[in-house]
Structures are given as C-alpha cells and as structure tokens.
Amino acid sequence: MRKWTMAALLLILCLVVSACGGNNAGNANTGDSGAAAPAGTSAGTDSSSEPAKNEKLIVYTNANSDGRGEWLIEQAKSAGFDIEIVGAGGADLTNRLIAEKNNPIADVVYGLNNMLYENLKKEDVLAKFVPSWAGDVEQGLNDPEGYYHGLVKQAILLGYNPNEFTADTAPKDWTDLYKNDAFKGKYEAPTLLGQNTPRLVVAGILTRFQDPNGDLGISEEGWNEIQQLYDNGVNAVEGEDFYANLASGKTPLGALVSGTLEQKEEQYKVKAGIVSPEIGVPMVVEHAAIVNGTKKQATAERFVEWMGSAEVQGQFAAQFNAMPANTKAAEQANASVKELYSTLKPQELDWAFIAENMDQWAEKIELEIMQ
Amino acid sequence: MNVRSLNTRLASMNPIAIILYGLIIWFVIAFLIYPNLNIYGEIFFKDGKFTLEAAEKLLSSERAMRSLYNSFILAFSLVVTVNIVGITLVLISEYFDIKGAKILKLGYSTTLIYSGVVLVSGYKFVYGEEGFMTKLLVRLFPSFDATWFHGYWAVLFVMTFACTSNHFLFMGNAIRKIDFQTIEAARNMGASTWYILRRVVLPVLKPTIYALTILTFLTGLAATSAPLILGGKEFQTITPMILTFSKSMTSRDLAALLALILGLATLVLLTVMIRFERKGNFMSVSKVKSELVKQKIRHKFGNIAAHILAYGLFVLYIVPVVLIILFSFTDSASITTATLNPSSFTLDNYIQVFSSMSAFKPYLVSIVYAAAASVIVVALTLAVSRLLHKYNNKWTLALEYSLLIPWILPSTLIAIGLIVTFNTPQLVIGNSVLVGTVWMLLIAYVIVHIPFTLRMVKASFFSLDSNLEDAARNLGAKPFYTFRKVLLPIILPSTLAVLALNFNGILADYDVTVFLYHPLYQPLGIVIKNSTDAQAAADTKALTLVYSVILMIMSTITLYFVYGRNSRT
The missing domain is CATH 3.40.190.10 (Periplasmic binding protein-like II)
Structure with a gap:
C-alpha cells in the first residue's frame, strides 16, 4: 500500500512537472509572440513607408x-x-x-x-x-x-611543422603532397567533406583541371590527381584538431585557416610554416x-x-x-595579419563553377575516391 | 471473453477517449506521415519522375557497400555483446549479493550522463595512442604497437560498454519486479543458481530483452562517433556518410535511401520481436509479489570471481569519466598528449563559459524544451501503448508502424521535411505557418523521440498482468481511473527512466536544433557547437570537455530527480 501511495505521489509530481513544462512552453511562446509582433506589424507599417523605422x-x-x-x-x-x-x-x-x-x-x-x-x-x-x-x-x-x-x-593555407620541414624542404604547392614521395603519409587528406575547409582544398585542386567534357566538369587527369591526394594522405579524424597533429608531428602537413593561426600558435606553442604556392591560395x-x-x-x-x-x-x-x-x-x-597577406596571392577561382559542382564532387569523392 | 471485449469496447466509447484517440491520429498524420512523405517525395521524385539513380550510385560504390556491411556487422555484434555485458551489470547490481553494490551501480550508470564524441575521447585517454593503458603496455612490452586501439575491435569494445545505459535502466526495473517467492520455491526444490537464472529470472526479463535488442541493433547501425574516431580506414560505417550526404542538397537522395535501408532492417527485426512478444506470456505467475532479496553466491570460488568481475567492470566504466573531468581543467596541449600535469591545471575554461549573464539563457531554453518535449512524448506514447495493449487489430498495427517512421529518416532530413512542409499554411494544422515559431523545435523533438519511447513504454505495458486491470474493473473502477491508479504506478519506473533519457538527449542536441531553433531562443546545443567548432579560435578542445562536464552535471541532476529517488522507494 505504501508503495502505491508513493507511486501516486510520484504521479502527481509527474503531473506537476508536466504542467510546469507546459506552462513554461506557454511562457516561451508568449515571449515569442511579443517579439514576433514587430515582425508581424512591420509588414503593415512598411507600406506606410517610414524610413526611420528600426525593427529588430x-x-x-x-x-x-x-x-x-x-x-x-x-x-x-x-x-x-x-x-x-x-x-x-x-x-x-x-x-x-x-x-x-x-x-x-x-x-x-x-x-x-x-x-x-x-x-x-x-x-x-x-x-x-x-x-x-x-x-x-x-x-x-x-x-x-x-x-x-x-x-x-580568409585564406586556406597549406601549413607545415617547422621542426620537420624548412621553407626549402616544405612542399611548394598542394600538388607536391602526392607527387613527391617525401610527403606521402605525412599530410592530412581532406576527408571530412562535411566541413568547408576540406571542400575548399579539393576545389582549389580540381578547378585547375576544368574540362567541359570531363566528368562533372573535371578532366580525367584531375580526378586521377585527386585520387592520389586521398591515396597518399592520412585520413582526418573527427574531433581531432589538425593543428595538434601538425604540432605533434603526427601529420606535419595540412590545411589551415588564416584567421585562427595566431591563437593556435599560442595554444600549441608551435608556429606553423606557411606555403605560398605560385598559383595562389584559395582566398x-x-x-x-x-x-x-x-x-x-x-x-x-x-x-x-x-x-x-x-x-x-x-x-x-x-x-x-x-x-x-x-x-x-x-x-x-x-x-602580423598584414604581413601574412602581403606574401599571399589569391588563387583565381570560378566560384559559380565551384558552387554548381562542389556537392557532386564531394559525393563522387565520398563514393568512388576515398578508401 | 466476449463479454469482456464488449465491455472494453463500450468503455472506449467514452467521449474523452474518442477525442484523445482522434488527437493521436491527427498528430500522426500531420507530423509523422505528411512531412516525411513530403520530403521523400521531394527527394525521389525530382522533376516529377521517379529515379533509381541513387541506388545505382550506391551499388557501384565499393566504399558505400563496405560501410553498409560494416554497420550491419557492428549492429549484430553489439546485440550479442551489449546484452551479455548489460545483463551481467544488472545481475551484479540488482540480483546477486555483491559487496559495495551501491558504489558499483554509480560506476555502471556513468554511461547515462555522457555519450558521443566525448565518451569516445574518454576511452582514448585510456587506450589511445597517448593513453595511459597504452603507455603502460609499451613500458611492459617495448615492442607493443602504440596505435593498437583502432578498427573493428576497438569500436566494438567502446560501444559494448558505452551502450549498456538502456539495459542498466530498464532491465534493472524489470528484475526488481521478479517475484521472490518463486525464486525461493525453486531454490527449496534444489535448483541451482544457474538454473534459477535461466528458468525463473530470464523469462520475466524477456519483453525487456526484446525491446533492448532492437534498440541496441539500432544503436549499432547508427554508430557515428566511435567508428569515425576509432574505426580508421579499415572499419568505416555508413552513418557518417549519411550525415554528410543529408547536409548536401544534391546528395540528399543517397542519404534518404541509405537511411531507408537501415530503417527497414530495423523494422524487420522489430517485426520478428513483436512476433516473439505476442507468442509468449511473460508475466510472473505469482499474484502476491514479494520483494526480491539479493542472492548470495554460495559457491566460494564463484563468489570471488563475481566480485573481481564486478570491480573490474567498475574501473573500466569509471576511468574515462574521471579523466574527462580532470582534463576539462587543462588546456588543449595537455588534452591532445593525454598528459596530466599539475602546472597546467586552470579554471580559465570554466570562467570563459560562465563569463556573462547571457551565457545562462541557453541553458534555460534547452531545459524548458527538453522538459516539455520529453513529457509530451511520454504522454503520447503512454496513450498509444494503452491502445496497442488493449486492441490488437490492423489499425493499431498501422498506428504502431507509423509511429516508427522517424527511424527510417536521418534526423537532419526530418527537420528539413518539417521546414519545407510547414513554411506555407497547411490545412492539416489549421492553415497556420509553423516555421519561425517556437513550436517547430518542440514538435521536432517530440517526433524524433517517439520510436525509442514507444518501444520502451510498450515493453513495460506488455509485462503488465491483465488480471490486475480486470480486478480493478470488477471492483467498479472506470477505465481512466484504472489506468491512473493501477497500471501507471507499475509502469512508472520505466516511464520515468525514458523521460529522463529523452530529457538528457534533447539538452545538447545539435542536428535537429540547428534547422529549427527560434532566433530569440538559442538552445545549448547551438552554443556548444559554435564555441567548439573547428573554425573557432578559442581553446576548443578544452571547451568541449568543459561543456561535457556541465552536461554531465545536468544529466546527473535530472536522473537523480526523475529516477534515482524513485528507485530507492
């Protein structure tokens, strides 16, 4: 019997909780309708054209x-x-x-x-x-x-660990990563194609091989190069910070975003070297x-x-x-930012072309190219 | 029998019941069937004609096929391993007399308060390349490969221990319902411990085991973080691919098709389980139940072995959590090298998270949403389970399967389906526009959590003794009164456990939230993602752990309030 009364009490508690939940949701909504009101009324007041009107x-x-x-x-x-x-x-x-x-x-x-x-x-x-x-x-x-x-x-940069490479021994361009045996297995491949940076790295390489007759606008040579990029690189791991792997030397080469460089240097106590390819960097x-x-x-x-x-x-x-x-x-x-940018040349990119094909490129890479 | 069914039918003519059932049917049509069919239509019937291009693409992709295969391998392996570990945990903490069971229980329940990427990184602190265990092994055997912890076995290992939460909660509830007198009787007749387990205890646990098997299978198919982090090139699974594809306009068809395959596989298993469920009568026979008394293991060696096993598992469970808490007080350099150094301890991360008053609003928003959604979803599934329990015909079957629709779509696509459907006035919801209101996210949370909740609530309904209901009816109780006073108290522990799990799951959700949240009410999941995103410049590694610890605390409080206190009565 005691158990049942306890259960009944819990039920009441449950109902109270649910009532509170409902109430709160209701409150949240009233708050919303208040806030949404300007949006609603703005449609009406807009027609009376008051340029000084300052809606949220x-x-x-x-x-x-x-x-x-x-x-x-x-x-x-x-x-x-x-x-x-x-x-x-x-x-x-x-x-x-x-x-x-x-x-x-x-x-x-x-x-x-x-x-x-x-x-x-x-x-x-x-x-x-x-x-x-x-x-x-x-x-x-x-x-x-x-x-x-x-x-x-924001520049998408190819960075290297200064303890492993010098400006002379570092790659000169993204394409060096898979063409030169010295870098094979030492760079992070752009495998997390749900994110923007890896996509831009891919786009920066693929657009060099634009070919209206090729698959998805890219020549066969281009697809071969991308295949090599993935075959010779180390897969990125979800949840890991690439800069940590660059600093530790696990994968001393890979893509960096210019805007975060300074903080990352501070956090990992390693100042990454930056490659500035002749063709430019994806800006x-x-x-x-x-x-x-x-x-x-x-x-x-x-x-x-x-x-x-x-x-x-x-x-x-x-x-x-x-x-x-x-x-x-x-x-x-x-x-420091001005100095970095003075050494970088923006790569010529046809954004309309990239935007039109990027999703399909990513799909093709996910399905056919990645291992 | 005839009189009874006539009675129940008459009782169901109650106008309130009719309104209630009408509401359920309306909800199912408006929010489960309509938007999801809409998104399927949009995906597969582009430009008005049906294409099978997606299937061709997938079939010709070696990687997709291998990942799909791996997902199934993982799901089937997990069904076996998680059931073994889960049942062991419950026996240790609830059935056998093990010294210090209370503390052990706390350790085993740690999986309830953290999951996903954070959980896997916790295990990586121990077994990963820089992990403590790996360092120890390398010291003992210098030729030991430090990168040993990856691939199928690593994923299986982590997920086996990480996915026992449901077993711990629901099987724990089920085992407490076992009638002790039956056990005593069996024992007096000379049955061995093993025989009692097999013939008395296990049969009572069966409905729960069936339900948990499906959930485990589903968890295996949907595995994301563990394979992504530990799988490496050799063991990739399909869900990460589904997630990537579902976020790209042109690849949505692939995501939907893959999700459909996984969903159908789950439904096949579910159908098999429902058959089993219908076949058997799993109630314990005794009508006057007496409380379970913990069993001493009489065999001396067996007793020692059980204690060693119990404490071994405890260490296994507790170490990753402790490490996450410790590392949340350090910086990214310490975290990535898994080195604990007193000099790198800092409170800065916590100060940063709580630096402004506005930092608290997202917590409130998420708590309100989580509370409202989890209560609604439990209320809804309670009503539905009651229907399913009472009637068994093609209509209830249809209802049950339509409530499982969210299992056949990735949550990203469920969210997009809701936007696409409800950003124009829809007759089915009284010609109003839902997009841009606070309700949108609430509805989505409810939808996404229906299948899991239904499975668990239904399982506890089916372990009910229908004689109790008849008895109450014969004493003149009205249906709702019977439900409230007789049935609900019995299924309450499991129901509250589901409520707590849903609540915790919603707190930090990102995948659904990002598409539907109201601009003025930013939930916690969005804040966490923003500040720990790869693009962010702050110490994202440390912040991720800080937020995880905060969520752990919130989850613990929830579990304590909703579930912990109850289990002690």
Whole structure:
C-alpha cells in the first residue's frame, strides 16, 4: 500500500512537472509572440513607408564564435540597430535558408563564403543590394551581379611543422603532397567533406583541371590527381584538431585557416610554416547579403551599409585579428595579419563553377575516391 | 471473453477517449506521415519522375557497400555483446549479493550522463595512442604497437560498454519486479543458481530483452562517433556518410535511401520481436509479489570471481569519466598528449563559459524544451501503448508502424521535411505557418523521440498482468481511473527512466536544433557547437570537455530527480 501511495505521489509530481513544462512552453511562446509582433506589424507599417523605422533584424551567420557575435550586437546597438543573431555552421545555415525560402525568417546573412552564397543566389534566397562601400572592396571579391559583397578575407593555407620541414624542404604547392614521395603519409587528406575547409582544398585542386567534357566538369587527369591526394594522405579524424597533429608531428602537413593561426600558435606553442604556392591560395571571402523576401528591407539595407563600412570593418579587424576585404579598412588590420597577406596571392577561382559542382564532387569523392 | 471485449469496447466509447484517440491520429498524420512523405517525395521524385539513380550510385560504390556491411556487422555484434555485458551489470547490481553494490551501480550508470564524441575521447585517454593503458603496455612490452586501439575491435569494445545505459535502466526495473517467492520455491526444490537464472529470472526479463535488442541493433547501425574516431580506414560505417550526404542538397537522395535501408532492417527485426512478444506470456505467475532479496553466491570460488568481475567492470566504466573531468581543467596541449600535469591545471575554461549573464539563457531554453518535449512524448506514447495493449487489430498495427517512421529518416532530413512542409499554411494544422515559431523545435523533438519511447513504454505495458486491470474493473473502477491508479504506478519506473533519457538527449542536441531553433531562443546545443567548432579560435578542445562536464552535471541532476529517488522507494 505504501508503495502505491508513493507511486501516486510520484504521479502527481509527474503531473506537476508536466504542467510546469507546459506552462513554461506557454511562457516561451508568449515571449515569442511579443517579439514576433514587430515582425508581424512591420509588414503593415512598411507600406506606410517610414524610413526611420528600426525593427529588430534577424541576422544569420556562421561567424559569431569567439565573441564576434556579441561584439557585433554591442556595436550595432550603439549605432541604433537591434539585431538578433542565429549562429550555425555554414552548410547548415545555407540549408536552413533554402528550406525557409518561401517564408524567410532571416533579414540579413553574413559570414558565409562565395560558394555558399552562390548556392543561395541560385535558389533565389538573396535580394540584390549594392551597398555604397562595395566599391572599396578589393577588386574581384564581390559578386559581379550585386547580390553579396565582401567583408573579411580568409585564406586556406597549406601549413607545415617547422621542426620537420624548412621553407626549402616544405612542399611548394598542394600538388607536391602526392607527387613527391617525401610527403606521402605525412599530410592530412581532406576527408571530412562535411566541413568547408576540406571542400575548399579539393576545389582549389580540381578547378585547375576544368574540362567541359570531363566528368562533372573535371578532366580525367584531375580526378586521377585527386585520387592520389586521398591515396597518399592520412585520413582526418573527427574531433581531432589538425593543428595538434601538425604540432605533434603526427601529420606535419595540412590545411589551415588564416584567421585562427595566431591563437593556435599560442595554444600549441608551435608556429606553423606557411606555403605560398605560385598559383595562389584559395582566398575565401566572408560576405554580407540581404535575404530575399525580408519584410524589413529598409532597415536591413541600412544595417548592411553600416556593417560593411570601412570604419566598422576596421575596428572588427583590429579586435579579432581579421583581414578586411574593404581596402580602406585593411589599413587598420594588425601588423602580423598584414604581413601574412602581403606574401599571399589569391588563387583565381570560378566560384559559380565551384558552387554548381562542389556537392557532386564531394559525393563522387565520398563514393568512388576515398578508401 | 466476449463479454469482456464488449465491455472494453463500450468503455472506449467514452467521449474523452474518442477525442484523445482522434488527437493521436491527427498528430500522426500531420507530423509523422505528411512531412516525411513530403520530403521523400521531394527527394525521389525530382522533376516529377521517379529515379533509381541513387541506388545505382550506391551499388557501384565499393566504399558505400563496405560501410553498409560494416554497420550491419557492428549492429549484430553489439546485440550479442551489449546484452551479455548489460545483463551481467544488472545481475551484479540488482540480483546477486555483491559487496559495495551501491558504489558499483554509480560506476555502471556513468554511461547515462555522457555519450558521443566525448565518451569516445574518454576511452582514448585510456587506450589511445597517448593513453595511459597504452603507455603502460609499451613500458611492459617495448615492442607493443602504440596505435593498437583502432578498427573493428576497438569500436566494438567502446560501444559494448558505452551502450549498456538502456539495459542498466530498464532491465534493472524489470528484475526488481521478479517475484521472490518463486525464486525461493525453486531454490527449496534444489535448483541451482544457474538454473534459477535461466528458468525463473530470464523469462520475466524477456519483453525487456526484446525491446533492448532492437534498440541496441539500432544503436549499432547508427554508430557515428566511435567508428569515425576509432574505426580508421579499415572499419568505416555508413552513418557518417549519411550525415554528410543529408547536409548536401544534391546528395540528399543517397542519404534518404541509405537511411531507408537501415530503417527497414530495423523494422524487420522489430517485426520478428513483436512476433516473439505476442507468442509468449511473460508475466510472473505469482499474484502476491514479494520483494526480491539479493542472492548470495554460495559457491566460494564463484563468489570471488563475481566480485573481481564486478570491480573490474567498475574501473573500466569509471576511468574515462574521471579523466574527462580532470582534463576539462587543462588546456588543449595537455588534452591532445593525454598528459596530466599539475602546472597546467586552470579554471580559465570554466570562467570563459560562465563569463556573462547571457551565457545562462541557453541553458534555460534547452531545459524548458527538453522538459516539455520529453513529457509530451511520454504522454503520447503512454496513450498509444494503452491502445496497442488493449486492441490488437490492423489499425493499431498501422498506428504502431507509423509511429516508427522517424527511424527510417536521418534526423537532419526530418527537420528539413518539417521546414519545407510547414513554411506555407497547411490545412492539416489549421492553415497556420509553423516555421519561425517556437513550436517547430518542440514538435521536432517530440517526433524524433517517439520510436525509442514507444518501444520502451510498450515493453513495460506488455509485462503488465491483465488480471490486475480486470480486478480493478470488477471492483467498479472506470477505465481512466484504472489506468491512473493501477497500471501507471507499475509502469512508472520505466516511464520515468525514458523521460529522463529523452530529457538528457534533447539538452545538447545539435542536428535537429540547428534547422529549427527560434532566433530569440538559442538552445545549448547551438552554443556548444559554435564555441567548439573547428573554425573557432578559442581553446576548443578544452571547451568541449568543459561543456561535457556541465552536461554531465545536468544529466546527473535530472536522473537523480526523475529516477534515482524513485528507485530507492
């Protein structure tokens, strides 16, 4: 009998918990409807065209980690913008934007690379908008059609452990990794194709073998080279930090992203050597764009104008060790960053071509090339 | 019999019951069948015609076929090994009289509070290239290969011990229901310990074993972190490939097809198990149950062996967790080399995680979502299990199988299916748009957790003695009253355990969350992923462990509140 009363008590507890759960969910929703109200009403007030109207903007980005998101929210606030950031990985964010395109939630999306913006453009997710700072961005980085415009440059680099190689003995280009026996089994192959960096490494090699008659636009020679890249490399392991393996000498060669170099050096006490191939390095640019179908077009435009300005980008670069795409802001970048970029030449890449084929390349590599 | 079925039928004419069942049917159609068929349609009928291109691609890929094969090998091996280890754990902690069983139990239950990549890295601290065990072995045998811990056996080893959580919880509940008098009687008639186990204890555990077998099989098929980290080139499995493909627009068909194959395999096994379940009557015979008294192992050598086994397993379970906690106070350099050095101990990581007040909001958001979703999903499956238990016809069968739909799609695609379906007004939900509301994520969490919950809740329903219900009915109790006062208390322990497991699972979910979360309510999983992403510049290795420890604490609290206290009554 006692057991049953205990059980009954637990049942009541359970009901209370469930009631609380329900209540909280309800609260969460009321909170939402309050917040969502501006979005709803904005559609109505928009038609009365009040340009000074400052609605809350929903901003999607993959570049908000390490306090960058908080910094932007803070800065935007003092500039009079009310923004809410939705942060997620680049590929996830792109999928989410495409899935939501019939009823977009986001107003602005920034931080993605060219490849992902090309996908979004193809799916009609972006609205055309050319901000006034577009002209200050380094030549050839912006979308020529005017849908997205450059903020921050990131270089995908081939790095090496300085204790194992010197500038002379290190590879001169990605292709050396599999052509020269000295590097076989010493580099990390770009196997985690769910992530962006490995994809860009692959794209940087494949696009050298563009051939309209080849499989997926790539000549047979190109596919052979990629096959060798995977055959002679060490598979990346999920959850491991490549820089740790570079530092320990387990795989002393592999891909690095310029923006994280300084912190990684500090964490692992090894300063990676950087290869600068003659053909150049894949230069990824984080862009800003407005989402097609936003109900807050005017505010979104003003926000993009503000965010991409030389002033904001300069401050951002100084704070986060970044390399601005805006030439006026580039002067304010930190010395070490400027020095790194002065030695690097951007590789010529046909982003539309890459964006169109990258998914299929990745699929082919996963199915036919990887071991 | 006739009178009884007529009675139950009349009872079910209760208007509240009809509304309730109507709601269930509406939910199944609106959220399980419709969006998922929609995404399948979108994937396989591109441009209006059906293509088998995906199947051809997969069949011609040696790697895909080998990975698929490996997944099945792993699933079947795990069914055997996890059942053995799981039953052993339960016997040690619940059935036999082992000294210090309470502490042992704590050790065995550590798998309940961590999983995935973190769990595997915990094992790597011990057995990996730089691991403590490996270093010891190298010192003892200088020719020992430090990279020994990879491939099929490493994956099987880690997963065998990591996947006993369900056994520990549900079989523990089942074994406590065994009637002690039957055991006593058998013993008095001269039955040996082994004979009693086989003929008295095991039969009562059967429904639970069937349910756990399916879950283990599914876990094996869905294995991601362990094969990715420990499998190496020689033992790759299919789920990592499914995950990669499901995130790429053009490869979704491959992901859906592969998931369908795995799902169908699970359903085949499930059908076999349901047959078994129907065939047997697994209730214990006694109507007046007396509580189980722990059995002393009378054979002296056997007793010593059992104690050694018990404590050996304890060490095996506890060491990875302890190491994760210790390493969360160090930095990435220490973590990657698995060296514990007092000088590298720091609190910085924890300070960084809790530096601002806004850092607490995601915890609250995730707790509310997890609580709401896990309560809803349990309530739903309780009602459904009741239906399945009461009626046995083609309609209930159809209902049961439609509730298992989430097993045949990767969760990424379930999320995308929901967005694609509900970002325009849909008649089935009263012409409203769900995308962009807070409800979207809640619904997704509920959907994804239905199959697991249903399996476990149903299993405990089927071990119910239907005489109890009849007795209550004969005494004049109404159906809902009977359910509440007679049936629910008996199945409550298992139900609460499911609730706790679901709650913990939702807390740090990323795969579903990332597509559906509301901009104003960022859940914990997103925060963790953002700050530990490969692109992040912070000390991501250390932060990953810090967040894991925080989640461990949260999970422990949940388990204590929902389950721990109950098990002590």
